Amino acid sequence: MNFISAIHPQSIIFMLEITSGMDYACIKGNKNFNEAKLQNTRKSLQKEIIRKAVHLSSLWMPAVIYILPQPIVVYLFAFLLIFDFIFEYGYHKRYRWARKTFGTLFYKTLRNKEILDRKFHPTGSIYVLTAALICSYFFDKYAAIIGLTVMLVADSAAALVGKAFGRIKIYKNKTIEGTLAFFFSAILVNILLSPLHPFGIYSILACSAATLAELFEDKIKIDDNLSIPLLTAGILSL
Numbered sequence: 487m488n489f490i491s492a493i494h495p496q497s498i499i500f501m502l503e504i505t506s507g508m509d510y511a512c513i514k515g516n517k518n519f520n521e522a523k524l525q526n527t528r529k530s531l532q533k534e535i536i537r538k539a540v541h542l543s544s545l546w547m548p549a550v551i552y553i554l555p556q557p558i559v560v561y562l563f564a565f566l567l568i569f570d571f572i573f574e575y576g577y578h579k580r581y582r583w584a585r586k587t588f589g590t591l592f593y594k595t596l597r598n599k600e601i602l603d604r605k606f607h608p609t610g611s612i613y614v615l616t617a618a619l620i621c622s623y624f625f626d627k628y629a630a631i632i633g634l635t636v637m638l639v640a641d642s643a644a645a646l647v648g649k650a651f652g653r654i655k656i657y658k659n660k661t662i663e664g665t666l667a668f669f670f671s672a673i674l675v676n677i678l679l680s681p682l683h684p685f686g687i688y689s690i691l692a693c694s695a696a697t698l699a700e701l702f703e704d705k706i707k708i709d710d711n712l713s714i715p716l717l718t719a720g721i722l723s724l
Contacts, residue, residue, distance in 0.1 A: 545635065551622050560623050564619055574608060577589055614712075621634060625722075626723045629718075631682060632682065637696070637711060640669075657702065668696075676692070695721060696718045
């Protein structure tokens, strides 16, 4: 009698049941993990959509630069920048008036570091207003309009495409899909606004520089809401 024939049939059945149960538990565990991962991805994408909707709402800034005289535009952006800074810092210090106003309106758009960190982190709106102020004061009017529009449109396209379709990472959490979305969106903005500033080699250079600034934001240590419009408007003003 060999070893296999000596094993009781009931023991074999019992072992098979344990094995199948373990396989089922592994499959179920993997399924639950994948479902949780998918749910987190959806929540992250939904939050990013809200953030970028607020981001795109700032397209009124290039419109104001186009319509109003420069001195009025500069004073307007300076006032809004100071106003925004006061409310953001008040929110950081947990002042009730700031929590009820700024917190109620923009809580869903804030990043975790802007909510939890003890150190004050300005939100993107402060950098956007700073960029609008600098561009409208120092650069050509039409270059400033294109610089701000590139930042608002291309940055939103990169974030949404990267979150939804990004698969190939090229630098940290940046994907080739999101980076290409930024570059071609920036090119499209320059083409659409070519009646204001002719599309040419400087436009391509500006879009390339803006793309690199977005991609290597952590390397240059300047928020891309500030670096993108300054680089774009600066190059177009040459």
